[in-house]
Amino acid sequence: MGRWEPGATQRLVVAAVDLFTEQGYDATTVAQIAERAGVTRSTFFRHFSDKRELLVAGQETLSRLLADGITEAPAYASPMQAVAAGLERASSEMGPANRELGPRIHAAIAASTELQERDALKSVGMAAAMTDALVARGVADPTAHLAAELGVLAFKRGYAQWAATDRDDGTGLAQHALAALEELRAATASLG
């Protein structure tokens, strides 16, 4: 197998999720993950700094895509429309493999406080990236902060719904994330 085979990242994530599910996060070593994925330990460390990073792979990419979508939205877009553009941009990069792995990654995170902490910081990073992109569009704080938090909530709720629905229903993540955003937007009217 070639050292730089492009599928290595994906294979390492799948192998890790399998092992975390089978024997738990704490009991799983980097060596075991590398072996299961059919790569060397040094290949593992070219892709990830440690086993924890495996489960939040793509964090920077995700934050960047969300922010890019906001930045590239038309000048006349409202804060909520810009956030919707961010969700569409990020969703466009998520395919069947993400839909399949999502719930299993979620289960592994739920079983480990250490992973919960890492995952929580990921959400903070997503919100910060979206807030910054909105502020750069001239959206005033706290509207920017609020819109970004709604975006993070919508992405997470949409992802969970997408992963929970029938694999063959033909819906993409964007559809679920945008529906969740609209639902949250509508809920602002019933806050009282």
Add this chain to the structure above:
Amino acid sequence: MGRWEPGATQRLVVAAVDLFTEQGYDATTVAQIAERAGVTRSTFFRHFSDKRELLVAGQETLSRLLADGITEAPAYASPMQAVAAGLERASSEMGPANRELGPRIHAAIAASTELQERDALKSVGMAAAMTDALVARGVADPTAHLAAELGVLAFKRGYAQWAATDRDDGTGLAQHALAALEELRAATASLG
């Protein structure tokens, strides 16, 4: 000094924040913190499981107070009014020592990824406690989730403002947190 002297928790937190500020989080040991606070290592471990827990001391208490305030709000209170009651309940427990330590704790957290992760999970726990308390009042999801997130944002924004203002201006945390909540509520009208 008595083993169960009531001020030990507070002294340990102050000693830890001092040491984290002086020499950094990573370089500070439990033994140093205990010595600075004038207690034994075993006293430290009766109060905290590790040095990281020092900076998120009171997390469970804070979540419980926020939820209690929501639960005890009048039956006719709207979701946002219930969240305001939670902020008032939690704020009532925060005095000058919290106002003084807040910014220094914040600085220590900002300087350590490990502490940032722990702090992020704290916010997740606060939001979950508030969401559960709102759902128990019959507030439908996603309104409950949204109201809880606004409550967490308001508490954090209010705390930062409280800590940043003149110590002698006589304002309490509740005043700042409720103003931040109202500001966020008003911002929902400009989301577009």
